[in-house]
Amino acid sequence: MERHKEKFYELFNKKSQKTIFSPGRINIIGEHIDYNGGNVFPAAIAYGTYLYFAIRDDKIINLYSDNFAEDGVESFEIDAIIKNENGAWTNFPKGILATMAKHGHRLTHGFDAYVYGTIPNASGLSSSASLEMAFALLVFEIVGKTADPVEMSKIAMEAENNFIGVQCGIMDMFAIGLGKKDHAILINCNTLEYKYAPCTLGKYTFLIMNTNKKRKLADSKYNERRLECSAALKRIQTIFEVEQLCELELSDLPQVKKALNQETLYRRVRHVVSEQKRTQLVFEALAIGDLPCVGLNLNNSHLSLKDDYEVTGSELDLIVQAAQKQAGVLGARMTGAGFGGCAIALIEQAAADTIKEAVQQAYFSAFGYNPTFYESKIVSGTAVI
DSSP states (O other): OHHHHHHHHHHHSSOOOEEEEEEEEEEEEOTTOGGGTOEEEEEEEEEEEEEEEEEOSSSEEEEEEGGGGGGOOEEEETTOOOOOTTOOTTHHHHHHHHHHHHTTOOOSSOEEEEEEEOSOTTSSSOHHHHHHHHHHHHHHHHHTOOOOHHHHHHHHHHHIIIIIOOOOOSHHHHHHHSOBTTEEEEEETTTOOEEEEEOOOTTEEEEEEEOOOOOOGGGSSHHHHHHHHHHHHHHHTTTSOOSSGGGOOGGGHHHHHHHHOOHHHHHHHHHHHHHHHHHHHHHHHHHTTOHHHHHHHHHHHHHHHHHTSOOOOHHHHHHHHHHHTSTTEEEEEEESSOSSSEEEEEEEGGGHHHHHHHHHHHHHHHHSSOOEEEEOOBOOOSEEO
16 A cells, blocks of 8 residues: 555655545346346455545546556546546546536545556456445545445446446445445345345355456447346336336246247346346355355356356356366356456365366366456445545
8 A cells, every 4th residue: 555655645746635445346146137126145355446535725636547557647627527438447437526516416626536456457346336436435525424325326326327328237336335344235226225144154265267358348238138128128017017127026937938929038037037036045045054055056147147148258158167167166157247257156265276276277278368366355345444
């Protein structure tokens, strides 16, 4: 941290006043159902975003990221927030600032900000949501209001949807803002009700496996899947009184298939409904320490994401399958939006090195480059540190 404080001083000729840490997240299970009114089960992780800042006397905002040092400092005035059409990282804080102002949290003073992130970009561990939540808290700190992580999450989702142009759900922001040390959080994305479950894994741990295949969420088929779900819901509402796909039961699927009369849409719905059930099973299993049940449902989740929702790809499929073959692995699946990024595996800690080596060899043989592995503690949400 000292290196970054020194760099802040070099850039802005002053000391930073406060530091915010905003974690990344893994989603243990409940994939692509947050925008379908479902339950998701994420946890905040120790990889995240560090935001150093100091308030200015004028209305100038200066933004710098150590991860994009080649971009230098971008400067603009509070009342002149313009989206960069080249997709620069500064669009994320700009989106937050504009949306916060719209909701009555308008800055009267500018600030200098220095960002350092430890989440690999485009990894599926929510680097963008981590950044957004950090800047949402920064605004609350500057205007002197008590931060509400639920409001911050809603604002960050609105900024992502309307300013960035990605039709994401609220899970990433919510998990990052309301994370709790050594706990996962079950979130009802329809009502925003939530409850924690101790993530006590004993001799096991979650291994994060990064395919190192880059993907840009806005350019992926993520928005296409949302449109497919919306189209399916409209047809289903002619026979079921539901507002969200996740209100359906597994027993409803035969009628749904007949009403849709379209195989692709049916498979999308089948994933959503079955993933909702798996998420509840994993929440209950983790609460009583039934880790084999957790692992089984991780495996089934990946199959559904691969065959029914079609968001995995060859890299994610191989890394998951290679992990599933190893002794000491209870289960594995992709995490995040898919199309590259990361997978997670529930593994025996003592076998971690052996598992990593075997998965790395299989992955390199197939693609000619190595994956990256991370082991992380489960941490608390976005806060001043």
